[in-house]
């Protein structure tokens with residue numbers, strides 16, 4: 397397996413996921429890769445790139461809090477108070493992106509992986525397909541999900557905004573801190589109303 401993966405294909409991404417993830421997370425990544433590819437096909441992004449980022453997006457999700465904090469320090473990923481409180485939850489995406497970027501992964505793909513948990517303003521179609529696929533993959537079930545699934549095959553921008561809204565409602569409902577990236581993504585859709 398090459399360490400230079402700027403052009404990593406879905407098969408190599410799948411092998412990397414298999415080497416890093418337990419069975420449950422591997423199956424989740426498979427479902428996200430397939431759904432992201434479906435959304436990419438509908439919205440004019442690359443299906444192969446979507447499969448690649450789908451397979452790779454959670455490769456750091458099975459690390460412990462200590463391991464992810466050490467990896468963040470090693471790779472220069474910023475750690476604020478919110479990240480320190482939820483290390484794996486909030487750092488597995490940017491740490492995976494930094495690790496893959498250092499190994500030569502294309503910046504656009506690395507950015508999509510970096511943003512898959514909380515989102516940001518100005519995400520491209522690939523990043524939104526991954527973010528929405530991770531939110532909508534078939535094993536998930538919660539109130540409001542059907543609306544996001546419907547939007548995901550007609551308007552990926554609105555789907556991403558709706559997913560950010562549901563995420564914010566959930567996070568605020570549990571009295572937890574809100575990541576600014578999620579608010580920025582929400583505001584892209586709802587900020588001018």
Ligand SMILES: [Fe+2]
Nearest residue numbers: 453454457513
């Ligand atoms: Fe994730």
Ligand SMILES: [Fe+2]
Nearest residue numbers: 428453454530
């Ligand atoms: Fe995921």
